Amino acid sequence: MSVGIIILAVAVLAVLGYVLGRRRALSLAASSGEKLHSLPGYYGYTVALFTAVPALVVLVCWLFLQPMAIESRVSGMIPDSVIPEGGARSLVMADVRRIANGLDAVLVQGGISEDELGQMRSDFSNVRSRLASVGVALGSDVPPQVFEAAKTFRQSAKTGNLLMTIVVLGLAVCFAPWAYRRIQPGMRARNMTESFVKALLLGSSLVAILTTVGIVGSLVVETVLFFKMYPAQDFFFSTVWNPQFRGGSDLGILPLLWGTFYVSLISLIVAVPLGLMIAIYLSEYAGATTRGIVKPAIEVLAGIPTIVYGLFALITVGPFLRDWLAQPLGLGNSSSSVLTAGLVMGIMIIPFVSSLSDDIINAVPQALRDGSYGLGATHSETIRQVVLPAALPGIVGAVLLAASRAIGETMIVVLGAGASAKLDINPFEAMTTVTVKIVSQLTGDTEFASPETLVAFALGLTLFVITLGLNVLALYIVRKYREQYE
Template identity: 55%
Template sequence: MPLSWAFFASFLLAAAGYILGRSRAFATAGPDARALHSRPTYHGTSVGLMALLPSLGVLAVAAILRMAGVLTDETGPVVGILALVAAVIGLGLGVTRIGRQYQARNAVERMVLGLLMLCSLIAIVTTLGIVLSLVFETGRFFQVYDWKTFFFGTEWTPRFQGNSQLGILPLLWGTLYVSAIALLVAVPIGLFAAVYMSEYASRWVRGFVKPAIEVLAGIPTIVYGLFALITVGPLLRDYFAQPLGLGNSGTSVLTAGLVMGIMLIPFVSSLSDDIINAVPQSLRDGALGLGSTPSETVRQVVLPAALPGIVGAVLLAASRAIGETMIVVLGAGAAAQMSLNPLEAMTTITVKIVSQLTGDSDFNSPETLVAFALGLTLFVITLALNVVALIIVRKYREQYE
């Protein structure tokens, strides 16, 4: 029996348990359902959860053991049978517990609480697993490649035949350069759009403008990349780079930054708009009552009150910019170099992670293991952004409160 069949069969047994438990609760209560401690719905839910949770537990343990190499594909039918047996046993125990004094509601709340705690634990364990996998593979990389050359090297020329130069500085420079241009485009436009929609626009205009802006968030990044490659890149080359003598390439940092900034506008505008609307109206009324103009109220009252949320929106946009790949591949090129000229082609860390892991890779070579060191570097940068954001928010809150 495939595990997927056992998974769906467990849900079917849980549904049958809910119906059976609810019917049994009505039968136990007689003509007056108020004789029960809990409503029949809770009795049915209790039986359904007691049938579902043990089965899911068996399947989860089996999946972990399979990833660890303890179980093989041949053990799948056995695991499926065990999962169904656990579901049937749980269903039977749940039905036998139904009675007038059975506290089904309390039992359901405890099971749901445990399930919520398990989901939180899964998120924590997943994050820990990601970090540890990056750390261990990065440790393997630094065993075969000098860390000083990696962190302070200014040349990126990987050669799988040996004698590679794997300096991260050109990639880090390209990542920060493209992200900075994108944020310079997205943050002012997104924030001003949010202020307009929340403070000045009529209800009809807001109902049209906000969905129109949020459409940008639903466009696939490959489409943005093609837009950068076909439209924005040639436009910048023909009207800026070549006339000014700054380059002849259609791919450049400015191309990727502009297109990425357009993509990030909804992240800033939509979140900032929601945060600004959450500011109590009493603050606006108080400022206007003291003689402030609407613009002064926005600058000195609304935006300071919404600053923590705005910082979060900007941080989300920055993290999105740092992790973007497709727009950079098609818009900025793949040249690992350090230059102040925004009309030259450069590349980012994410692009090189993909290129180093593409094809038949030997996970014992430094040219492949370097991808994990690059990934860990991105993780540290994002973590630093979060720390800076927390410092800004806490400092502001101390002054405001």
């Protein structure tokens, strides 16, 4: 039974438990004449929670632990002799999972039966043809041990899913009658329900913290492993980025940091002035009709997929800058450049600056404006000397959000700026950023334990530290100006 069907079955039992629990509470109150401690609905919620929560908790834990247990068991079946020289066991396990999924597809489509699958041990030509019919191509060098491990993997997963279904549904079925029988008029059902809601809210609030801790922890662990294979001084101070998966790699981060800083700087130069001027106009000068039309039109820019911006940079902006600026000035012949990506990215993040700044400026109390007018200040002087200083902390936050969005962008850089890692001040040259190289180093059929793959985690951790530093600096600036203003 699939996970979706299991969840649906548990949800149906929980709803049924709610109805029966509520009905039992009303029935007991009517027959005994005793007043209910809580509203009838809380008794139904109690039965529903005892029906669903233990079953779903076990389901989540099972889904998390089962793959690790199966991987550990099947990995022990693969001898070291079948692992290719210079390869990794993880790559062989990837083949095992791929073959196991292919066998499932063949069985579903009626290509073979369970009995035929159990008898396939040496007729690999038949196995390859059947798997190829469902899109799983096997090479000629697939060892018999790998195929046997795939069959074990598939059977273990099938057995585990069956046991999971029995255990989860069994818990729901067992706890539902138990909770139903516990219902009494004096039962503090509201307290129990509200305690669960509080725990749920607490767990929800911890999700962001635990997610951050998990991300940072995984980055730190893999980064430490990378620096055991590659010197840290070469990574941080080398000006050459030249990964070679067969050895002799140069993995200096400086060209990538320069490209990230350069593209982000150009995008902010475009977005921040335009965004602030738009925000000031909409909040201080535009009428209600104009504001109702212009603001939604600008915010549409934030809803355009980044791949569309990337295609716009590749097809329109890049060739235009090359033909009308770069080539006539003798600065380059490529349509992929830092300026191309920066301009398009700046257009993309304008709504982040304008919308947030507009809301922040509108939040400045009208009394401040009236006081400024009473002292004889003009409209423009009031904006410059009263409104903007009052809104400065929020505007800094908007600019920081736009900067973070620019630093983390990938698709526009790939299509607009290219993938060349270099140190150059010419904005018409093709360069790349840290995020682009993180993607490129983690894609493809490469060995995960190599420095050329683990360097992606070092790049990610470095980018995280830089972004954290920018946040701390922005927080310091915001607090300083806020104290001066207050």
